[in-house]
Amino acid sequence: MTKAEVFDKAWKLGLKGDFSLVDEIYHFKYQAVHKSIDVEVDIEADKIVISTYSEFLIFGPFRVIFENQEFLCLERHMRLMEGGEPSYNTGITAITYKDGKIITQESVLENVSNPSEGQDWNWEDYE
Secondary structure (H helix, E strand, C coil): CCHHHHHHHHHHHHHCCCCHHHHHHEEEEEEEEECCCCEEECHHHHHHHHHHHCCCEEEEEEEEEEECCCEEEEEEEEEEEECCEEEEEEEEEEEEEECCEEEEEEEEEEEECCCCCCCCCCHHHHC
């Protein structure tokens, strides 16, 4: 599996409450900044966020922008079903690695219209 595939699988499992792969791929010194609230977080905080949204969030398809041993950049689509009406985001995530594990991660999200419209995939494929 590529780094992108492992990252995607880890967080999809995390949505189901299984963080074993997340724990495996993240460096113990991992830190990230949530820019929207300007707070530095560790992996435990990221797990809490995912757990909070687990009933409402679906990760759709992703595409790799760049990947090598030290860096991964990917685009990923998300659907949030909170309050009965879906909202959609497309995000770019930049990940750096140290000793083969994720040491930093930064994501930028943009609210978009349904990215599956006119495409050859649908959200049910990712539920």
